Amino acid sequence: MTKLTKLSPTFDSALATADAITGGAVFAVDVESRTIRGLIVPFERIGLKGGRRFVFHAGTVSWTDPKRVKLYIQHDPNRAVGHAFELEQTPAGIVGAFRVARTAAGDEALQLADPNGDAVWDGFSIGGFEDAVFELRSDGIHHAVNYPLRETSLTPQPVFTDARATAVSMSISTTPPEGSTTMKCSKCGAPAHIGACDPTTLTTFEASNPPQLEGTPTPPEGVSAPDFAALNQTIGDAIAAGFANLANPQAPQGGGRELVPAGAGGGSAFSVREELPYRFDGPAGEHSFTQDIKDGFAGTDGEARQRVEKFMDEAFAVTTTNVSALNPVQNRPELYVPNLSFTTPLYDLVAKGSIDSVTAFTVPKFSSASGLVADHTQGVEPTPGAFAATVQTVTPAPMSGKIEVNREVWDQAGNPQSDGIIWGEMLNAWFEAREAKIAARLATTATAELNLAGVVDAALVDALVNYYAGLQFIRGGNRFTATAADSKLFLAAVGAKDSAGRKLLPVLSPQNAQGSTDEGFSTVQLGNQKIAAAWALAQGANTRSYNFVPSSVWCWTSTPKKFTFEYQVKSVDMAIWGYCGTALLRDSDVKPIDYDTSDT
Secondary structure (H helix, E strand, O other), rough: OOEEEEEEOOOOOHHHHOOOOOOOOOOOEEOOEEEEEEEEEEOOEEEEEEEEEEEEOOOOOOOOOHHEEEEEOOOHHHHHHEEEEEEEEEEEEEEEEEOOOHHHHHHHHHHHOOOOOOOOOOEEEOOOOOOOOEEEEOOEEEEEEEOOEEEEEEEEOOOOOOOOOOEEEEOOOOOOOOOOOOOOOOOOOOOOOOOOOOOOHHHHHHHHHHOOOOOOOOOOOOHHHHHOHHHHHHHHHHHHHHHHHHHOOOOOOOOOOEEOOOOOOOOOOOOOOOOOOOOOOOOOOOOOOEEEHHHHOOOOOHHHHHHHHHHHHHOOOOOOOOOHOOOOOOOOOHHHHOOOOOOOOOHHOOOEEEEEOOOOOOEEEEEEEEEEOOOEEEEEEEEOEEEEEEEEEEEOEEEEEEEEEHHHHHHHHHOOOOHHHHHHHHHHHHHHHHHHHHHHHOOOOOOOOOEEEOOOHHHOOOOOOOHHHHHOOOOOOOOOOOOEOOHHHHHHOOOOOOOOEEOOOOOOOOOOOEEEEEEOOOOEOOEEEEEEEEEEHHHOOOOOEEEEEHHHEEEOOOOOOOEEEEEOOOOOEEEEEEEEEEEEEEHEEEEEEOOOOOOO
């Protein structure tokens, strides 16, 4: 099932960038030229952005003149630093080489991509999604159909940790452009270079630039550095004097609370507090409590936040419950877990076709034949044989569904976008309905069933082996290569064991057994016959499994179409529409297998 999607600037722009995967390629630097090379678009690698998965294939990425593919920083056109001069499609993906401009911004881009230096902008991410077309298939992945390449960006955090450029050739400008400065090595002070610092230059630089305490600024040229030893001594003396004054109430105080001796009122010594920053008794305070909460907790005013927090600490017993409004529950869209795509074992086994309308159609098929070949008598004309054909009419039926999304939810969109989540669930429902139609069609066969009467263990395996072996002797040989099992038969086959408790169809290391079970417990291999677990058959008390010729069981479907209707104010309707038709072209090519002992 596929869906063509033309991306636009309003369609989940996260899909517009795809970070390249290089498989751990070595990041190298050369000093001769100003170029950056690497794998910018990987093929056959699945990426996840905005809750959607996507993949690129060979032949889906296009460009005209490589020079028109610009190199940006973080997809910002105002930070363009170069252009491509080589673009090539390889088995691994699109490999590109970009020439970096001789500007301060170009120098910065090269320096920050240097693995021996900063190694910050060392990831590739492609852009230019306005005219891109993706195809949403039944696997839930957006497959690129046509992706015109417009720009590629350097990014510090690609989606995939190994999405890195493969080579950077860097030559920092020795003559800086007007208004800029030459970049220097932070270790030795020499012009930016590649590799280890020159030992002599490094020693000289370290001697003239001693380590500074964190947060201590370097004094301007011509200003001597402060004497930190003397300054520390001064601070220590001041602290000691302060504590000494606290012990003597009569000593002059340099700040803090004023101590007032006992007065005529006979009261003991008391302290005078500073005026609170907020008032709630009518007159305006020095600051607004609500405005400080707004500015402080929005991150726009650090002093306002300190005032609020200090006030709360002094005036209230604050708990997380008290300030729950200031600490709302956070949404983590990057951790969104989508519903798994439904498996379709029945659809995978049968023959498939496509339709685009409800119009009925006929399928010609064999009816009978006789006397087509016999021994020849010399000189005698053969007796004509007989052949008859017939047709079978297939009448497709439409399938549809709709969900009403409130206008507020639709406008809010969210990340991942709500319409994408809902559409994924509607596709799952589509696949489930298609499986149910195939199961219902198999149930219409009039062929006599194989009744296993609930046998277990070795008797069950022997019965299946005898049945499959007997198919070799039907007219024309065994064409029954597909088996879809309900839960009762499949679980009995997986659990079958011999008298010693040894699994007859083991998962690992089968030894002298009749077959095996795959590691995912989705199929059982009995000889060369594969029995697939079909969840659409495992419903109700009286179910059956089916062994059939795949070319005689058909399912025709259309690509499910997505519609959105905005004909009312309060909500938007999102709908799914398509067609499905099934047919058994020959009843005798379907053999029911009944394991339910209650079946009469």
